[in-house]
Structures are given as structure tokens and as C-alpha cells.
Amino acid sequence: MSSFTLPATMKIVRQLDPNSTTLSMEEAPLPKPSHADDCLIRVYTTSPCVGELHWQVWFPSIVPAGSPRVPGTEAAGVVVQIPEGDTAQASGFKVGDRVFFRVEPEQTGHLRQYSLARLSQMAHVPSTMGWIEAGSTALSSLTAWQGLFQHGILDSRAIFGDVAAQKNNQKLSILITGASGVVGGWAVYLAALAGAGRIVALCDSLNTAYVKELGATEAVDYKKESVAQWVAKDPATREVDVAFDCVGGMTLGTCWSAVKDGGILLSITGDPGKEKPDSSTKTLAIAKWILVEPNGQQLQSISDLIAKERKCITKVDSVLDFADFQQAFDKVEARRANGKVVIKVMDI
Template sequence: MFAMIMNETGGPEVLQYGEIETPEPGPGEVRVRVAYAGVNPADWKNRQGMLAAFRPYVFPYVLGFDAAGVVDALGEGVTGFAVGDRVVTPTNHGQGAQGSYAEYVVANVDRVAPVPEAMGFAEAAALPVAALTAWQALQHNGGVQPGQRVLVHGGSGGLGSFAVQFARAAGAEVAATCSTGNVAYLRGLGVDRVIDYVTEDVTAAVKEWAPDGLDLLVNTAGASSLAHGLDLVRDGGAFVSIPTLVDDGDIPADVAAAAGRGIERVYSMMTDIDCAPALATIAGLVVSGEVRLPEIRELDLREAAAAHEAIQTGHTRGKIVLKVADL
């Protein structure tokens, strides 16, 4: 199959279009013919070798977690899917398999969800890692509840865009931070209080909006960008950070400081818990109109290096997806 292949870690230039062996699905696995692959911040960090603690680097190596396409082959024991079904998945890349920047990818069946007929493959490919990470941060780790005051720090990116909407769907009042150019975008997503960190003092704005303290703070943007985040959360509240691998501060010290104030401090990474059911639920929310997809920028698979250059700045709005095939 054709794929974007790495033979070493490094900058965007290490991504080269070429041929590699097509993966075979093992027991309990589905092989997907990829229409679109989603691009995530984890991808450029993976490209640079930062995920060595989580999975092995064996070259030639193919990046990419998110994939949408059609079922191409079923491994032994797989039920619930048939060849030709439209599906979306975060794939088995995090468990050591080759990634989704390729014509074919494999995934455990419990990581595979159907794509609704009303949803295109490009839209579906924008979902897995960003949407599931946001969902789990709020639902599993943040315990979001109706009527709570929730701040999403970094609300205009792919993950942040989902987080603000999932919080609203749960019945919370939502504030979010962003740069000046994204203020209107977040207002359009229904954010109650948009805080422009370029022109406003974030701490002062949050304390005015939530004078008794936040019930839940979700930081998607890195520790250094919100140095006094703990001061914004009420005693008994929750402070959830999405690990960046490059700007996470002193985690043990931060957890201890939060515990001393009775604040639940969680570092939330996407897991496989309820992966397929949650992904199906999220897709349904998008189709029903309750959740709006982030802006999607579409590039060709061969333009993966350009996608990485854009997303590595940390200021990309919405999601980038790579077109692999017309299906």
C-alpha cells in the first residue's frame, strides 16, 4: 500500500510518500480502507520521537491515529461489522500498529464505530482523538454537571471546540479562552463568555465571571499558558489538563498543591474505555446538530508535512484532515 513513511524521527521533511506492506487484521481486528486520516498535535510529537514512552518506534514507520473509511477485511471472531461498512476509528496505532497516513489501517473492533449516512468521511476523520479526548476529560475525569461553571482554556482548537460544546450539551455554563481572531468563532459555538487572552487579563475575567470559583477547568493549551489556573477553581472543584508532552509543568507538585485545596487535579489522556460507544454517540450528536464540527481544512495525503507545519504552531483553528482516497 501507499503511505507517508518515516525512516527516522525528526522534522516534517522525514515524511516521505512511498510503499509499505499492507497490514493484515488479527483476531478481533478490522482492516479499514482509509478515505481520510485525521491530523492531531500528537502526530508531530510522535514524528519527533516524543511518544517513545508509550509505543515502540520500528522503522519504516507510519504516523496517524484517526481514520475514516470502509471495512476492507475482518479478523477472526469479529462480529457486528461487514466488509463495505462505513466506519471511523482511532486505530491501533497507539498500541504499536502502523498509523492512518496510509491506504489501509487496522483497529480492534472495540475501537471502531459506524459512520452515520448523513456524515462524510472527512467529517468523521475529524472526530476520534480530539472528540474522545474532550469527551473523556469532561465526562469521565471532570464529572461535568448541569449548571456548573466550566472554563475551557484553549477553546478554538480541534479538542477545545469539542470540549466547549460537550460542556454546553451537559447543561453547563461555559467560558473559553482564545486569541482575538477566534472570538467570533467561539461565540458561534454558543460559549457564554469568550475571553480574548490577547486583550484581556484571563485571571481577572474568570474571577468576574465565576466569583465563587470554577466548578471545572479544562486546560488544553499547556501549563505555562495558565500559570495560576489552580487559583481559578473553587474548593471541591476539578482541574483537568490534557497532557501536551512539551508543557505540562511539575505534575507531582501540581497534584499535591491541588489536593491541599480539596481540588481534584487530573491529567486526562484518551483511553479505550467505552471508545466505540462514545464515538458513536458523538457522531450522533453531530448529525443531530447538537454538536457542530470544528472547521475542517482538507489536504492531500502527500501534503502531510505541510499539515504538520501548520499544526505545530499550536494556533490552528479546528481540524486538519488528509485525503487518502475517494470512497
Template structure:
């Protein structure tokens, strides 16, 4: 089907969830303008099937308004930057053409994807793994690509295709969370011994099933207590920040790597460990269709899996954000945008 034929089949307005920065409230707009793709900018119009939410994402417009509105002429804030859906229109030379099923983490400088039609760019997108449902696909991009970058770009871990002969140990905080489940799987695949911080016996069993060999239940043992009776680890990836990140300093060996996706580790370094020689970094992930494509291959090979905590209907955004903000989601909180076929 040509782009022209596809153009005639989508409406000019559709539903969207919009965040009002002045009142800090969310509301469903039933006749929101459908975005007009610009092929010069590699825009693809996507009919959205499902999206996933990210912890604290409603704080971003308040903390970083200039960054979040830098590619947003209408200054409209729409949450949900993980998307799975079908390409409706595409630039002629794009590898993604109308009818293709894709998924992506889109740049938050543009409006997000909690809407019936959205924009994806080629650099962000990959083909949806055929065995994943729409909800499962939406749960993958940000978490999996963040884990990929944390391990392979920042912590210096060898990729699964380039396994290291050196056996290393990694500690992952919030291991049952959205990013944590991917860190466990990718680290195990890379040959690391995985120690996972969890908060319940159920998550203990779950995370061991994904590849962890040891767990630390934060409800019964702090990381500082754990460090007193265990050898320090080579790598720590922190997904919590705060007290957990402070205590992680006691668990890392000299010459090790301490990476946080929440806040700079240096700011949480205990005074008595000021001389400890540790590579420590905070980073913010960048969307990468190329890396997402590599993750798709692993999923299609059955080497790793998507983890969905819960799936919510479009109107149930309050419940979805409450589940997310509760801090105990296992995997990702997903919203089904398109009406499921009964």
C-alpha cells in the first residue's frame, strides 16, 4: 500500500493523554491533532498499539522543560516514550515502510506516545520481534537499551558475542524493576556472575529464573551488611539511587565500575571511601534503533524475554501511574492504546 493510500485512511484528530505543566495534571484529549510527519526529518507516522511508562517521567517537564520542549513546536507534553505500533507513512528510502510492525524508544524532546498516532524516526526504531505481543514489545526499548548501554558502553563489560575469559561478578540494585530484569539477562549472557538486590521471596525466585546466582533482600539485609561478609564485586549497576547507591560503594572493589542510571555516584560516595579507586558514572540513555535491533535478535533467538508487570487500558492512566509510582512493579507498566480485538 502506498503512502498516499495510507494517508487517506487516518484521521486528522485522535485521542491523546496530555500533561498540563501549569497544573501538573493529566487529561485525555479526544480530538487532539494527529501529528503530520516530515519526511525530511525521517518522520514515520505510527499507529500506536501499546506504550510503556517510565518512573518519574512526569517530573521531567518540571525539571528539564527546555530539553523536553526543544523539538516540540506545539509545546504539548504527552507521556510514554516507549512505543509499539504499525508504520502508517514513511519516507520513501526508509527501511521501515507502511504496514511494518515496529517498536522504539522515542526522544523525549518530542511529544511522547500515549496517543493513537505518533511519530517515530528511523534512528530510534527496530522491527518488533514476531513472537512478542504488542504489550510485551512496548515494555522492551528503554529498559533493554539502557541495560545494554550501562553494561557495554559504560561498565566495559564484554558483549555476549565477545565473551571475556575473565569471570566477573556484578551487583544490580532494583533487579526486578524495568531496567533491572534486562541487566540480569544481558549480564548473565555476557558470562558474569549476577548478584541481584530484590525485596521479596517471590522476586528472589523470579530473578533467579532470569539468571541471577545470588540475591540480597533489602528488607532483611542492607548492602553495607552484605559487604561485610562477601567479596567486593567488579561491577555495580544502580537503578535506585539514594541510600542504595551510597551503600553500593562498600560493595565495589578497587578498579571496579559503579554505574548509576539515577544520579551521579560520586555525590553518594561515603567520606571514608574517598580514596577508593573506582570508575563511577551517571548516564542518561539515548534511543538507538541499532542497539534495539541487536536486542530483537536475542529475543527472537529465545535468549532473553520481555517482562510486563501489568497492562492498563487507555482511560486508566491514573491506575497505571499509581502502579508505577508505587515502586514495586516487576518489569514494565504498559498501556494498551489500541482497543484489543475481542
């Protein structure tokens, strides 16, 4: 149902060629739901994700050839149409709600004035959060949440007061690489709120104060020494139960030296097994590349946390108008952004 007067067409940005990062704006009809739980959203803000313009070439099994190639996997906006039936009523969402969400890569993206998200993928935007933060928080915060609590061994219940979970988390140590980045920052913050006993943040010295403010107990300057060099000074006290890598490459490889034998190594950038040093004899309980999944319940927990703490830590590099979409993606693709680049699809 909808109480909004909807236009017949909308502005939409497409990637015409999967082998090119050039984007094009055009007029198109409003999207029609293709899933029973699809909601129509009037998009206010969205954020590019580094590498997403290459996903169809790199990961054809995830982004099929028939994809509409509209970029933007996360966004925030207002619900203008919701499915009929008991499922929608039980979901707690209604027309007019402010929501944010992240969808699957094979679903169409949100760099358009109206888009679709499923009830199971959305969460309510907390009252303390504006559109800029709302359109740039779902992807990074969900990635960190799932890395720590779904794939890792920290217990998220500790954040909301579970005493047994808090005691368990206090026994655990974690290394987070890229700790001052958008995902790494959320990982440090959530690990601290969950009461992890040790949180080692890998960053440069310029960001030491920032990561410690987020809750890191220690900081290692990767420009001065590698993780392997740092651990080698005192392996007995410096090895950790879990390493959460947000950098990849050589940094991911050195994480093997930091994790205790039988520990856990997770990366959001690549397969840890392919980066294992020949000299390492460790056998880990888990060593895998994790991909974030849309999860409205987890995102709602994050939303509730933001409302409770009255703090959103998403680092925003810049905010650009809808017409400047190519500039936004070029900046992200060139890795010149210190934080999220937000595109204002609607005036806010």
C-alpha cells in the first residue's frame, strides 16, 4: 500500500559495460517488486563500495550477467510502498518509516531515486542519525558485526548487558588490521562495547588516538613494524585468539604470526589460506574469507545500539550531489577517500 504520489519515471544511474567504470544517468520506470517481501523505498542517500563496479567480472557467480548493473549496495530512505499481508504487518515497518539497508550484490543497486529492499534486509534509522550517516553505515557496520559475532567468537549479547557473555568476552583477545578504516573502526568499537579483553589495532601513528578512543587497548604502527615483527618480540603475550583483517595482501599474511595455534583468522579482502607464509606451521580452527550478508535483525541491533550510545562512528570522507555520481565512484575506485563517500540522491 502507498499514501505517496509516485512519479511514472525516475532518474537512475547504470554501469553500461561491466568492463568499464564509466556510469550513465537515464530516465527509467519505477522498479516493480519481484519478491514477496520487496518494499519500495524513496532513496535519500547511498554510498559506493570499493570494487563494486568490477564484481560482475570478478565474481560472475555472485553478480549474474543479467544484472541491471545499478551500483550502490547500501542506502537509506523512506518507505513509500510495502507488501500486503501478515508478514509485512508483523515486520514492524510501515509506509513513511525511515530505513537503511544493504542488499545482495545480485539485487539491483540504489543509485536511483526509488529502489527496492526486502523486509528482512531493512532496519529503522535511529532518531539520532541523519541521512548522511544512515546512507553510509549499513555495509561497514554489518561487516564488522558479522566478523566479530557471527564468524568470530565474541558474544554480541554482552553489548546489551548479558553478564555471562561479558565474562566470556573478557577472556578473549583480537587483532584488527585497518583499524582506523570504516570497517576496522566499527570492529574496534563493537569489540570494545562487547568487552573484549584485549583489542590490538593495526594503524599508523596518526590514528592511534582515534582507535584508542574507539576502545583499542593497544595500537601497532604498521609503518614502523609489521605484525610479525611486533609479535616476535613477545609471542607468549602478544598472540591473539582472533585476527580480523580489513587490509589483505601482505598484511593478511603476517596475521598468521599473530593468531594462536588453533585460533581464528578472518579476512574481508581475500582467502587467508592463500596468504599463509611457507614458514608457518600453525593449524587454525578457522581461516576464511568472509562476505557480508544482508541481515535486518543484526542491522536493527546496530541501530538500537546507535540510539542507546547516541554515537555513530561511520567515518565520512565527503558528500556529493546526485549529479556528481561519477566523481564519487572515481574517488572510491582510486582509493582516495578517507572514509565513506556519500551521494545525496534527494535533497536533505
